[in-house]
Amino acid sequence: MNILNRIASDVRLMFRRPARIQYAALCFRIRKKRGQIEVLLITSRDTGRWVIPKGWPMEGRQSFAVAEREAYEEAGVKGRPHKEPIGYYMYQKGLSQGLKVPCKVQVYALEVDELCKNFPEKGQRRLEWVSCSEAAARVAEPGLKTLILDFERTWTASHQPVPAKNAHA
Template structure:
């Protein structure tokens, strides 16, 4: 390795930013007539990509509580947040002045009970209810795609448990 390559590698290590953590809400509900599950997607304010509600941890709140708060602020969601993480994904978050930081996003399920008409970020994002397959197609992050599809499988398994053996 040339001296310039070693210097460049050392500089990259020196300026590497630590991974930051965010809390996210995987918001879902069941259609009234068919009971089919749907997933809530929103657009990001800066790029317009399809994402799930997420944000930075909040002082005095557990991560699932912060995720529920973000779902309310970004999409007007009211529901029951699960305290157990269903997974995580990673992405590079664009910050001011072109800086990017790597984020690990802890994801918590929220079963949506109500959608409010007025909420803090109303009008600044698109909000859509879609199938889990459609949601996986729309999001950009590969780990989030997998998490969405895995959660749907787990959700459907709880709705239609495997048949018990009749033999005793």
């Protein structure tokens, strides 16, 4: 009966706690030839599933700066983070001893300028540049899938070439 009481206690804790917050970077670049947007996916170190760089808040750093730092540490990219989040998604973070807690991940777009040869987690993850539709197909979290596709739609709509005005109209 003791194990059942412990499980019940863990379940109560899991549902009682507010979601923990993390900050993530949706790293992107524009393919010059086609003008197509690509995003960078990385694998998680524990399960190998496709994710985006993310981490816990850091004292003294703004949330977009945390996302920027995680992008460098986990994927070796540097660039310009947008200061306003593009959205958030929820997922269950697995902790030690099998307990899972809800996490809300606030996501910042980061336009990549530089790929570093050496970075803290080099060799611990796979990295791949993919289209937004491919990225959405690979990630597991439904909210992240939606966020990636919404980002592509918003970016594409705001970066359409302006048609030249007809001088004879």
